[in-house]
Structures are given as structure tokens and as C-alpha cells.
Amino acid sequence: RVKLRRFIVSPYARRYKAWETFLIVLVVYTAWASPFEFGFLERSRGALALVDNVVDALFAVDIVLTFFVAYVDKTSYLLIDSRKKIAWRYLSTWFVLDLASTVPLEIVRRILPRKLGSYGFFTMLRLWRLRRVSSLFARLEKDRKFNYFWVRCAKLTCVTLFAVHSAGCFFYLVAARYHDPSRTWIGASIPDFHVRSLWVRYVTSLYWSITTLSTVGYGDLHAQNTWEMAFTIVYMLFNLGLASYLIGNMTNLVVHGTRRTRNYRDSIQAATGFAQRNQLPDRLQDQMISHLSLSFRIDSEGLHQQETLDTLPKAIRSSISHHLFYPLVAKAYLFRGVSHNMLFQLVSEMKAEYFPPREDVILQNEAPTDLYIVVTGIMDLIDHRSGAEQVCGVAKTGDVAGEIGVLCCRPQAFTARTRSLCQLLRLNRTTLLSIVQSNVGDGTTIVNNLLQSPEVMICYCITQMNCFGLLLFFFARSDASFGR
Amino acid sequence: RVKLRRFIVSPYARRYKAWETFLIVLVVYTAWASPFEFGFLERSRGALALVDNVVDALFAVDIVLTFFVAYVDKTSYLLIDSRKKIAWRYLSTWFVLDLASTVPLEIVRRILPRKLGSYGFFTMLRLWRLRRVSSLFARLEKDRKFNYFWVRCAKLTCVTLFAVHSAGCFFYLVAARYHDPSRTWIGASIPDFHVRSLWVRYVTSLYWSITTLSTVGYGDLHAQNTWEMAFTIVYMLFNLGLASYLIGNMTNLVVHGTRRTRNYRDSIQAATGFAQRNQLPDRLQDQMISHLSLSFRIDSEGLHQQETLDTLPKAIRSSISHHLFYPLVAKAYLFRGVSHNMLFQLVSEMKAEYFPPREDVILQNEAPTDLYIVVTGIMDLIDHRSGAEQVCGVAKTGDVAGEIGVLCCRPQAFTARTRSLCQLLRLNRTTLLSIVQSNVGDGTTIVNNLLQSPEVMICYCITQMNCFGLLLFFFARSDASFGR
């Protein structure tokens, strides 16, 4: 959306991106054609020569175009559209090589003396264009729209295919130019190879090349004279490197790809090992396993990314919490009438957590460290005091659990157990009290909300005074008691 | 235990699981038979044809059955048993492919024109069933009842065997259909291969296939004509990928499998390096080594999984501690008569730790930061003050150590040293005092318990007043002193 100078194109413009993609296709053609012409054709003729010239012309157009494309400055992250700067940047980096790889070969051959102008070597200059493929893959690897595994595999496949193709073409050239055709790697098995079709010669070359590269080495085709041996030595050394590079990359991908499963298994195994050794009852074992399973499943599906969120600055995290939870928290009975400022601060401090079905969130008599607000799902409130489990309430979206314990500083009154998959907002007691402290008026509103809750009236008739007293005490002494 | 609608089967029902396991066996048969028939048989006959049809019929039954199996919804984690939803889900995902891979081949051949209906290719549609094996392995990898290493090895072996088998069958087909049998990879070494037994032809094909895949490449059998070369090129490229995938996986497993030993060695080495450089006395070195050894041995056997436990929510951890340690703590003399609420909170905060024999747990004169309760094992209480070591007591299951230091805020009075492998509950002083603070009545009970302990009477006659005074002082000023 940035307005650029006249005739200057943004590198993010859709049309320019399409042009770049089109060039990649041409580069792939060049990567195939250059070694092929170098190895198999004395001189490109007919359709191939025409296509070559068209491709060269298109790359020449790109060179001109580059002088009109803005670029992003590396230090200020701004789009530079000054023509001088663009030109200077291009001229001082890749212009010469780009130009050299576009000069028509016919001209080169006429200018240079006969011996130097040997056809093939200038064709290879075209391969400079491969840098575009290299930078394409570097970009794709970082692009979240593409799967890392497949991008990487595609890159390795391309490298391997190019190596096989180039080596095949080169070794055919070595054989074709040798003075004694019968003492070449291909002539020894196909004596009349000079008169065979291009298809047979090309496939045989590729076959020899891949047989060597994959270290199969049948031996039906092998170096016959000393020069072939010397070139094969170099090729095999290169293959050693390439093979270990392929394996290294695959290992890297496998290790990365199985990390999640391994971590999952490790934690499940640790949990069950612990449970079996200590003979924990089945109910507890099930809760442990289902919680760990859920947390790994959520992690992979993107519900829960606490680590990533923690690396973001506070303002973004606050914005996210505000977007997701403000409406819900504002409607919770406990925070009715509370000022916008305080709600904002409360929401910033809340953490969203997921619990699988039938897991205990709060235990009766537990120390009150956290207060929960239900976002989705249903939670049962259970009373154990009478000995048996007795469901005495249900918490749905927008309901608050554990608030009495937290605000009155008493052990939790109920066990809260999820009925289905629940998303809960957790608010730490210390955080709540320190926010209340700096918004004393809102604190009173919260206490009033709590006292008006019918639940409190029924369950805490007797302890009410105590509760209220404690709260007043908190607010009066707040700076000293929870001042940190 | 969930009640489903009539005629709807749960995916967790034992019978359905048995049926699925049975189908896996059939899939394995298909994986072997399809390429084999494709490569070696013009038309399946006799027993093989019968078995094929039976297997097809059973998969047809499974297609029908799938319309009656409930499924777990991905967002709500609930079991869906509505017939419409089940049908819609199946029809919109895999139904078409499942059906296509079950159509009898005889019918296909009659319907389609002669040339298109070439036998082999339709057999290959059967391989769609392999997705069941793939999902089976994905499940087994996450199943804690199976060893990850062996599941993964089994998967890789299956993939390799299938690749070898398929390639062998395919290359035999290529050779068998070539116009000049003497110019094929098999015909060059076995000129009369057409009349040899199936066993010889099959083993030779597999031999050729595995020789290429494992990159041994003896060269006794190798591509003879251009088409074979072309196919071999593709196969070798695939092998490069497969080989690096195998190696990558094995590396992953080895790295994962030796992690524990490496970590153990690293920490032992760091400890001994430190000890030798600083010329620590042997007793200390032994204590360091035996503690590190124990903590690694326990880790592998499942006694100690603090990390996993820490990822569980507080309620589950409290339940576990309550289950394991509540009875023991309730019987400890220090907590006799203390309210259920407070005991619950104390137990939640305790950590279980293991100590090897003859290791110091508490040192005389150390600052009192922790209190220990013995769960298993025996601990000696040793007094160094007289110069020599003098055992002045023994702590057994249920006894408390270090309580005087912690409660009176004085340096520890004894060295506590384990006699055998001990499991101890550790309670942090700060935690204890903050719990005592919110349960003032129970605090008094604890002080009384402490004062009635004969040990205290004997050892601390003189400092008793001071001790009592400090405690009173604590409770009076508790909010300010340990209010955090």
C-alpha cells in the first residue's frame, strides 16, 4: 500500500512476483539445457537454439527491469525507491554476472579466437542463473505455508537430479572426444554408440551417472582409460560429500519430525512408571494420562502455545487476551460494575488452560491459589464433606469457580471437576490482590458482588463476617501484606 | 461405558478392535499378493484367485460396517453416534477410494475395453488398503505398551520389504514383456528363465532388487536395454531417498536411546572432575557419585519423575500427594491433632526425594531451610559437637528430622545420615510457616507437639524459652515476616 515513485515497481507487487515465478521456470529449463547442450550437442540447432535465444532475451529484460524495482533497506527496514540507489546497489552486486550469463553465444564465438571460443564452456555461464533457485528454496523454507519436510526434500531432489544430469552429460563428452572410442566407458559396452539415437546415449549416460552416485556400481559400465579414471575419482569424492549431505538432511528431518511423538512417549512413560510403582488408584492414573494426552494433542493442533505467546512483548499479549476474554470476564458476576481499567489489567494477567473431561480442577480443602472462569465446557462442583461425592452445582461459560477461597483466604469449599473438555481462565490469587490493591474502589465492588452471590449466602452464613473482616483487613494492610 | 444408539458400534468395543486387527492381516496379504500377481501372473488362478475374492468380500463387509461405527468428534472429544453424521463423514472422506479398491477385477475386465483393462494395473488399486497399516503404526508409536524402538524398526522393515518385493515384481514384468528375452537383465544370465520355476524367478527378482537397494550392486545382474536402464534410474533415485530415510530413523533411535547414558556420564564426569581438581576427601566423592548414580537409576526405573509431575495441574498433584503421604504425615508426632485442612495443604507442598545409603541429608549447624519426614529406610542422627561422631538417635518411617531447627529458626542440631536407601518427604520452611500463618490454631498445636517431644526437653532445656519466644513472635508478626 506504500505509494512509490513513478515507474518504480514494488518487489511485493503481484505482477512482479508472477514474473519472478515465470523466471524460475526458465531457470529450470536452463539447468537442464545447459549441461545437455554442453555434453551432447556440438552446436544447438533448430528449436533448441530458438528457445535458448528467447530465454536469454527474457533474462535480458529482467536485467533492465531490476533497475526499476524498489528494495528493502537492511538496517531501516524501509522500501527504497530512489533510482540512483537502486542502480548503485544492482551495479555493485550482481549486474556483471547477470550480464555475462545473458550474452548470446553466437556473438561470443565470433569475437573470441577459435580455440578459446569452444562452444560448451560459455554455455555453462548460464548456470549462474541457478542462484535464483537457491534463493527460492531459502525463501520457501521460511514460508509457513509450505511444509518444511517437503520443501527440504524437493531441494535435495533437485540437487541430486542436477548432479546426476550434469555428471552424465560431462562423462558422455569425455567419452565422445576420446581418440579411441572402444576404450571409453560407453564404447566398451556399446561399440557403435556414436550412431545410436540421442535417447539411448542420454539414458545410458544418466544410468552410468546414477549408478556411480548411488554407489551401486554394477560394473557393466566403468572407466576404461586414465582420464576417465581421473574424472571418476573427482566425481566419487563429490558423491561421498553429496551422499552424506543427503543422509544428514534426512536425519535432521526425521529427528525434527518425530520429536513430538518421542516427547509424548517419554512423558507418558514417566507418568505411568510413577503410577505403577506407587500403586496409584486407576482414577488418578487415568487423569494423569488423559491430561498429558490432551496437552500434547492441543499442542499439535494449535490450541495452546504458551511458549510462543511468552516470547511476545506484553502489549501484544494484552491485546490478545483483551480480544479473546474481555467480553466474557466483563459479564462474570464477580466483576460486574468493575471499572474498565481494572478489567483490562485483570484480563491481561489471565491464562487460558484446557482440561480433558472428568479431571479435577480444584480440590476441596486445597489452599486457594487460583480462581477460574469457565470459557467453554461444563464443570461440576462437588462436595465431599458428607463422605460421599455430592454434586452441588454446575459451572458453565462465564461462571467463576474458587472465588470464595481466594477472596476469603480459606481452603476451597468444593471440588471442581470437568464434565467435558473445558477451557478455563486461571487468575492467580497474588496477582488479583495486587491489582485490587491499586484499584481500591473496584475492590469494594468485587466484595459486594461476592456477598450478593446466593451461593455465598447459603454456604457461608456463618463464616461471612470472618470473610468480610478478612477482606477489609486485606485492603487496609494491602501494601504490606501482598505488596510485592 | 457410554450407551450408544441401536445398531451403532463403539470404535473402542473389543469385537470391533479384533475385526480391525483381522483386517490388518488381510492388508498384509494384499500388500504381498498384489505386486506378485501384477508381476508374475498373467491372471490369478486357483487358490490365489479364491483367496483374493474372499479378501475383497471381507473388505466390502468392512465398508458396510463403517456406516455403523461411531466416531470421536475432533473439537468436542465426544463420541458421535448419529447415523447421518457417520455416513456423511465417511462418504465425504474415504468411501470412494475404499470402494474402488474392492471392485472385483473380473467385473472390471469385462466392462472396460480390452486394452485399458490390462490386468495388472487394477490389482494395484488394492494397495490403497495399505493406509490401514500406516495408521496402525502411527497408533502403535504412541502406545506406551509397545517399545518405541521396535515399533519403529518394524515399520522400517515393512517399508523396506515392501519396496524390495514391489521392485522385484515390477522389474520381472519389464523383463518378461521385453521382445528380446536375451537382452533383459534376467535373460542375460538365465537364458531360459521363462520356463524356470516360479520360485527361481521370484528369488532372482528379489535378489536383483535387494542388491540394488542395498547399493551392493555385484553386477552379475544388471540392466541390459534402454528401458531397463530408465526404470533402474528411477529405482536408484528412490533408493537414495529410502536409504537416507532408514539411516535417519536409525540415528534418531540411537540418539534417543543413548541419551540417558550420555547424560549420566556427563554429570558423573563433571562431578569427579570437580572432586579431583579440588582434592575433595574420598567420603565426599563417594557421596557425590552415589547420589548421582541413584538419581539416574531411579529415573530410569520410574521412582522419581518430578518433571512429568510438574507439568500436571495442581489438583492432580495434590491428589497424588494426598494418596501417597497423607496417612504417614497424619501420624507424625509433630502434626498430631492438626486439622484435616492444614494437613491437606501441608501434604500438597511436600516433595518426595530418594537418598542412597550413607549420605548426609542434614548437616549439623547448617541453616534450617527444610524439614524431613522419613517414608522408608532408616536415618541416623549424629552429633559432632564432642569432636567425634556420636549416633544419638535413629529416625524410622514416620519420624521427623530437622523440625527443631526449622521451627525455632536455629542451626540444625544434628547431622542426619541415611543408613539404607531412604525415601524422605521434604517440606520447605517458608512454605510451612506460610501455611501455619493461615491456620493459627493448628500452629499452636504444632508448637505444643514440639514442646512435648522428649528430645526437645533433653537437648534444648536451656534454649527452650528462646525457642518458644521466637515462635510466638513469628505468629504475632507473621504477615510481615513471612507474608510472601
Add this chain to the structure above:
Amino acid sequence: RVKLRRFIVSPYARRYKAWETFLIVLVVYTAWASPFEFGFLERSRGALALVDNVVDALFAVDIVLTFFVAYVDKTSYLLIDSRKKIAWRYLSTWFVLDLASTVPLEIVRRILPRKLGSYGFFTMLRLWRLRRVSSLFARLEKDRKFNYFWVRCAKLTCVTLFAVHSAGCFFYLVAARYHDPSRTWIGASIPDFHVRSLWVRYVTSLYWSITTLSTVGYGDLHAQNTWEMAFTIVYMLFNLGLASYLIGNMTNLVVHGTRRTRNYRDSIQAATGFAQRNQLPDRLQDQMISHLSLSFRIDSEGLHQQETLDTLPKAIRSSISHHLFYPLVAKAYLFRGVSHNMLFQLVSEMKAEYFPPREDVILQNEAPTDLYIVVTGIMDLIDHRSGAEQVCGVAKTGDVAGEIGVLCCRPQAFTARTRSLCQLLRLNRTTLLSIVQSNVGDGTTIVNNLLQSPEVMICYCITQMNCFGLLLFFFARSDASFGR
């Protein structure tokens, strides 16, 4: 040193360990001889037969001996010397297999019917003894006296050699028993192999075996008949697994071995990148680099192993600190006359740190958070206030630096810069004050020591009152101010 029952041997006794080591040598002999006899000899004769019987006899002795060796119980870590328990444990685990692998072959052949008693297969039972080698390597891997890399390499070499040797012997057997010697892998190249020397036959077998295992596959020797092909298929599949296992292990070792260097480079690179980008002056850059270099060098040499020490329980850490630093701290002028209890607590809380030459430890005007005691090396105290750097003192072993800032709660008065490699004890201000608080008498001693220091008299004449006043203020209000 534990007294065992009569006739019961400790597994840690030196003689028993020697006996076990001797048995390992015999196992290595068995591992070589068993496959060799199986493959190359119809019936062991002469010296070999004698040695075999002696070895068998020695293993029989070991079986008897095992009934008299105590063992360590897995749950209590105690040495069990009850004969009944030892016998029961052995009988219920490995006794049967140990016995089966020791029965003399002559007896077996007489008892069993001719066909079953085929010589070779019973020889293979001897290989059960290899479990001793396996458990030896498991032990060596964990033994800190042996280098992990070489132990692991030795293990892999042994596995590879055994695989090559066994496969060679087995394939010779397959060839030797084939009805048509000219159509075997060895007969095709050495037609008269039956009459060649054992050395030629054995080396040729090994050569074939290793050529296949290392996937070189020259092709001069290769499978000639269908059975050989079938066995070669199995061997090549096994080789795929073995090769990837070897590579996986080597990768693991390389990754583990280069971790330190990589970490070092990463941190150095981050530091220099930061310095260059921010154009920090050379002096600061040098300090950063030399500090990072030192910390990595120390880490590798064992001077500094904070992480390992942190995993040890507090009592051991206190013992170590006490052993290393108590005498030094007790002699420091600041802690002269301070009670043993308090010194003990102070020493427990001190951290030893290393500083390279010419690095700033304390900066003038910095907030006083730490106090340092010099253990080794020399430190210059430098005053910048006059504009230029002016060395106004030197701190040697036993001297204290930064104490005035810490105790008077003022910015540091001097820059302290190391002259040579220094080991310093760091004591945190908060920790010091909280220890002083609980030992009020010792606090007064420390203040007196400080006031008697000539340095303080000279430099702080004016601020002395303030300093003293602050200290009194600290002790009076200590519980509230630094009560945590």
C-alpha cells in the same frame, strides 16, 4: 568391607572380578571358534577340540561358582548373601541356558539321533555366552574411567567383526554342502576350493562377507544358485540394518563430541556480533571474549561444574563448600571472631567463580549486590574518581572486596580488576544480611571488624557515621527490610 557369610563371595571382591575378566577372554575365543567350527570343520580335532573342552569346563566351574556369589537386591540396594536366595535367583533366571551352553558336544552327539545331532547347530548354543560381552559393554559405557567414544567404537567394531566372521563361515558352509561345487559363489572363481588351504578358504569367505556388508560388492564373488541368492537376500537386509545402526551410532558420538565446540562458537559469535554492531571499545570486547573463553576452558577441565553441583542435595554442597572454603573465610578480617555456626552458614551460601586476567569484577559506583573474597590470584583496586585510573590497593588470597558497599548500602567505592587468573568467592548481599539477622551478635562483630579496618578509616572518615547508622538501622529493622 561388608562381612559376608562363610563361603559366600562378594561380587565386588578383587579375585572374583579377575575371574570375570578372564571369562570374557574365553567368551571372545568362543565367539570366534563357534562359527568357525560350524562353517569350516566337520568335527573339531586336535588342539582345537582340547581347548574347546577346557573352555567348557571353565564355564561349568563358573556355573557352580555363581551359587556362592552374593548379589545386590534391586529394591533395597543391599548385598544378599543368603544361599537360598542366591540359588533361587540364579535357577529362576539364566541357569538353564548357561547349562545348555556348557554340555559337551560329544555327549550330545551320542545321545541324540544321527540326523538331529548334526554337529554344527549345537556349537551355536555356545554363543549364548555372548551375553557376558553385551553386559560388559553396558557396564563400560557407564564407567567413567573409560572414554565413551572408544567404548562405543569398540562395541560397534566387535559387532561388525562378529557379523562378518559369522556370515563368512555360514556362506562357506552353504557353498561346501551344495551338490554342484562349480555353481557356488566360491567354486565359480576357485574351482578347486575344496583342496585349498584353510587360510585361503577362510580369507576368501571373510572377503566375500565384508565386500557384501560394506556394500562395495565388486562382483568377483557373487551368489550362483537360488539358495545362495535367498541367503544373500537375508544377509543384505540385515546389513542395511547394521549399516544404519553403525552410522546412527557414529552420528550420535560426533554430535555429542562436538557439542562443546559448537556451543563455544555460538556464544563467542553472539558476543562478537553484538560488540561489532554496537561498536564497543576494544577493551570491552576483549573482556567479553576472554571471559567466555575461560568459562568454556574451565568447564572442560573440571574447575567449574555449577550445574552438576546444583543437582546435589544441599547437605553435600554444604560439605563441599565447608571443606574448600571454611579455613579461608575464617581467616578473612571481616569474619574474625565470628561464631562457627554463622561461618558455616556463610560458607554454604558462597559461590566460587573464576575470572580471567584483566577483567573488571566490581565497577566503581555500581550498586552493591555482592561481596567477594579472593581465593587465588591477585586483584587490583582502582579509583577512577580523579579522572585517571589510580591503583589504590591490591587484594590477595583471603582479602575481601566490596564489603563497604554491601554493608553500608552505598555504591561501590573502587573498581576491582583481576591481575591474573582469579578464583573468587561471591556472597550475595541479601543472603549475607539475612544470615546476619539471625545471628545478631555476630553481626556486631562484623561491624566492628569493618570499622577497625584501616581502609575504612582513611576512605570513609566522613561517611562513617552514616555507615554505622545505616548498619544499626539494618539490624533494628532487619525483619521487615530484608526479611525474605
Add this chain to the structure above:
Amino acid sequence: RVKLRRFIVSPYARRYKAWETFLIVLVVYTAWASPFEFGFLERSRGALALVDNVVDALFAVDIVLTFFVAYVDKTSYLLIDSRKKIAWRYLSTWFVLDLASTVPLEIVRRILPRKLGSYGFFTMLRLWRLRRVSSLFARLEKDRKFNYFWVRCAKLTCVTLFAVHSAGCFFYLVAARYHDPSRTWIGASIPDFHVRSLWVRYVTSLYWSITTLSTVGYGDLHAQNTWEMAFTIVYMLFNLGLASYLIGNMTNLVVHGTRRTRNYRDSIQAATGFAQRNQLPDRLQDQMISHLSLSFRIDSEGLHQQETLDTLPKAIRSSISHHLFYPLVAKAYLFRGVSHNMLFQLVSEMKAEYFPPREDVILQNEAPTDLYIVVTGIMDLIDHRSGAEQVCGVAKTGDVAGEIGVLCCRPQAFTARTRSLCQLLRLNRTTLLSIVQSNVGDGTTIVNNLLQSPEVMICYCITQMNCFGLLLFFFARSDASFGR
């Protein structure tokens, strides 16, 4: 710059380093020449013999020189220039081997009896010099000026080339000395190899060697007699190890090299997964992605290396902060007139952070936990209270944002949003207040600065008293409120 004794050279002296580099070149020559002479030449003649003698002489010079080079002591890190110590250290370590590898071969042959003095084996002693190459690579790996990947690759290439070269020479020797030339690996394919040129023989040897090492194994050249088989077995075993070492190293490098990209992708993926699932608005998504992208880009370019800085001791970190930010902070209006001491402490506690363009740094109504000072870039101050966004100010280099919230303990008054890439200094509120507390006079200056700010006058007319009151309250009660 250290002054050494007379005639003693520093190991860091430029000339000595050049001499060492020159010796490395000679070592490379030796590494090539020694195996070559051993394998192909009966006796070195002509130019080669001359060069050998010159090289030996130069190494003899180095032996003498070593007695005059100071060394760094391993424990004290000091440069030792005592001649006695230097001599003792050299004589007790490598002197004997260095000498043995320098003795002229002509002398050796004359002294030793004919049979023992076989030419070749003494040439191999020269290879002891390779230790210099090994230690060179160890040094280069740790040198930050060289890329780790390429140093490691170069090392592996050297090892591979040396292995190929040595094996080639050795196997030629084995063939050349065999009694029946036609039954050697080279004689079987080149019957007249004895009379061929050195070039043909050398290339053929290398070709055989690399064919085996890379496991291609064409089979055109292979072992023909038993001794060759035996040596090939050893070579192939060595190759197994070398190949897995190469692959292991490459894997290590690949894993290390792609770590950054993988981490980047993981965090981006987690963030977008979270955003999509929660349907966050586009603006928030963009902020998340651009922040994560920036933090990874900065990390790789060296702007932000918090982790490394955190491992440095406090004094260095303070020096860095002081160098970078002191002038800027001293000029900020809020800290005008504040004492040097306090500024120093403030600067030490500040953290530099980067924010991409258009990201929120402070949100209106957020709890005030941090104060920011702009180092580079421009930040908009935006007011949302009127409903629409309204830019009410701009913060440039040296301006302070969020100070009113922090000092008056009120929710933030503005949203602060970056306009371009910004570097901000973040100062935590708690840290600020605790520093202010110990510099009460400076606190008053800061309050005065704040009150004189026109911004405060306009926006906070009404709340001014409250603000001032709170501040006074802070300073009065400071010890209790933020005493930690």
C-alpha cells in the same frame, strides 16, 4: 606486549606464526610425499630427494627453535619464558618423536642392517608431523573468524584424501611386490603395468582406492590373491568407520546449520495456529508474525544476544550498558540533574529491545510495569479514549514513554506504537523504585522533572495532586513497600 627474556620468542609473535603456517605447508607436502615414495619409488631420486632433505632440515630448525619459544602455563595462564622450563617441557613431551621423524633416511639405512632398513617404513615416521595439521584444525574450529561448516568440511576432505592416497600407494606396493604380476589387482587388468608411466599407475591406484572407499565397487579392479583379499578386508573395515564418521559429521553440521530456520518455523507455526484457531483480527496476527520475524532476524544479525550477555559477569554487563546508553539516559528530561551514581545504577538495569514498525509497545489502560526510553526510531503516542485513535504525540530518540503510569502508579495514559524499527530501553518499575529508594535526593529531582513536563501539566491537571501524594507516600514508606 609482554616483555620476554632475551632470545625467547613469544608464541603470539607475528613472525613465529608465519613460520608455523609455513611449516603446515611442508607438512602437507610430507603427507603427500611419504606414502607416495613408500609405494611407488624404491628410493627417492633427483628433485624429490632434494626437496625431502630440505624439508627435513627445516623441521630440524623448528626443533631447535622450539627451545626458544615461551609457552602458556595451563594452570596460571601466564607466559613462561624460563629456558629451563621450556626445555624440560619439550624434552618430556614430543622431542623424541619430533627428532625421530627428522633423522635423514640415508643415515638410517647405513646404520641399520640391510633387512631392517627397508626404505619405506622409515619414510612413514615422517607422518608424525601430521599432528600439526590435526592441532591446526582444532584451533581453526574454535576460531570465530572461520566458518565452522567449512573448517569441518575441509578437515573431513583432508582426512578422506589422505586415506585414499595412502591406501592407493599401499595397494600398489602390495601388487608390485607380488611374485606373480598377473595375479594382482592391477596386473589382471593392465598386464604390463610395470612399464607404464607413473601417472597411469598412480591414477589407477587412486581409482581403485576411491572405488572401494566410496563403496561403489565396480569390480573392474579387485583383489586377486589371498594377501590382497586380507588387506582389502582391513581397508573395507576402516572404510565402514570412515564413511559413518563422514556421515555423522555431515549430519551434525546439517542439524546445527538448520536449527535456526527450524526454530523460526516452529514459533511462527505455533503463533499462526493460535491466531487462526482463536480467529484473532488481522492486525494482531501481523503484529505477532512481524515481532517473531524481527526477533529471529536480529538474532542472526547480532543485534540482540541477551542470552550471551546474561552469562557475562555483572561488571562487564554494566560497562557495556554504560558505554551504550549512559549519554542518552543522562539527556532524558526525566533524569536531568540526577547524580552520576544513580544514573550509573539505572543504566545497568536497563534492557535494550527492538520492535518492528507498527507494533504496540504500551497499551492504554495497561498496568504500568515498565518505562521506555527511545534509542532509535520514532514512536507514536495514541489516545483511544475518544473512541477513535488520535495521535497526541511523538516520541523520538531520548524521549521517555510510560513514565507517568510508572511513577504515579496509574494505568498507562497512552498507547505507544512504533512508526519505524525502534530500539527501546526498558526499565522495570520495581527496579526503578528500589534504586530511587536508596537515592532519596535524586528521587525528588525525578519528581520535579516529571512535574515540570508540559505534558503532565496538560493531561494530568486533575490527578496531579494524587500523583504527587502517591510519590511522597512511596518515598516515606519505601522500605516497607518495595523493600525487596
